Amino acid sequence: MNPGKTYSLYANADTSNEYYETIRKLIDRFLENCRDEKILLLQVRKAISKPGLFKIFHNKFKNNCFEDDILKSSLSKFTKNIKNHLEEISIIKRFDPIIGTTEKQYFLYMLEIELVNRIYKKEFNEAHYKIALLPHCLRDFHERCLSQPGEIEQTCKGCNKDCFINQGSKILKKYQIDPYISVTIDQAKMFKYLMRKHKSISALGIACIPELVRGMRMCLDFDIPAIGIPLDVNRCARWMGRAQETSFNIEALENLIR
Numbered sequence: 001m002n003p004g005k006t007y008s009l010y011a012n013a014d015t016s017n018e019y020y021e022t023i024r025k026l027i028d029r030f031l032e033n034c035r036d037e038k039i040l041l042l043q044v045r046k047a048i049s050k051p052g053l054f055k056i057f058h059n060k061f062k063n064n065c066f067e068d069d070i071l072k073s074s075l076s077k078f079t080k081n082i083k084n085h086l087e088e089i090s091i092i093k094r095f096d097p098i099i100g101t102t103e104k105q106y107f108l109y110m111l112e113i114e115l116v117n118r119i120y121k122k123e124f125n126e127a128h129y130k131i132a133l134l135p136h137c138l139r140d141f142h143e144r145c146l147s148q149p150g151e152i153e154q155t156c157k158g159c160n161k162d163c164f165i166n167q168g169s170k171i172l173k174k175y176q177i178d179p180y181i182s183v184t185i186d187q188a189k190m191f192k193y194l195m196r197k198h199k200s201i202s203a204l205g206i207a208c209i210p211e212l213v214r215g216m217r218m219c220l221d222f223d224i225p226a227i228g229i230p231l232d233v234n235r236c237a238r239w240m241g242r243a244q245e246t247s248f249n250i251e252a253l254e255n256l257i258r
């Protein structure tokens, strides 16, 4: 797989399995210092939001269950392109909460995704209606996509066995999760519609790391149990100028929803 614009969960391997093993062990290690997953999640979110001078103050007096040095030594192999990317973009883009994500924020987002998955997995499974949103950049770009409009978003018609959206959709359906290809800008409106229609709903997202965290937080703000799988690399048009193929770890998806 070609490298992503800022990160690659492959690092130097043929699969992203090592990433999932690394993040799992890291969380287990940090939880040894912490009372529970929710407290660790709170600390992670607080660390992400500390700006400027307050960040210096916070770092000096912090009492977190996680350590920055361990984060960097464990996860920096997956974030090698961030420095170059941040040097290349304009100052205005550095303030974009997605495009301007720093390496430290990536590390914390990785922790956040894993923690939210652990905390909300059971509630996700217990919802009456479960949906998954897959990004269109996961489709096979060699062929024309034959997806069709579904009830809330585009749906995959399974025209290409190599397409990651097709492969992911088959697994999701096996676990009674309705897969959609995410194209809607106003996801809040879409979730409000689903909440009116069903007794309870839950959502699974697949997206690049900063977008996934944004989406999971939005769902949780609506009291929708959310879980997610990060794309292996970020290569959509937003990052690369034109959309290029990407992938996600199918085994990690099945482990999360089984």
Ligand code: SF4
Pocket: 139, 140, 143, 144, 145, 146, 147, 155, 156, 157, 158, 159, 160, 161, 163, 164, 165, 166
């Ligand atoms: S398999 Fe599905 S998502 Fe992939 S190209 Fe065909 S219709 Fe589109």
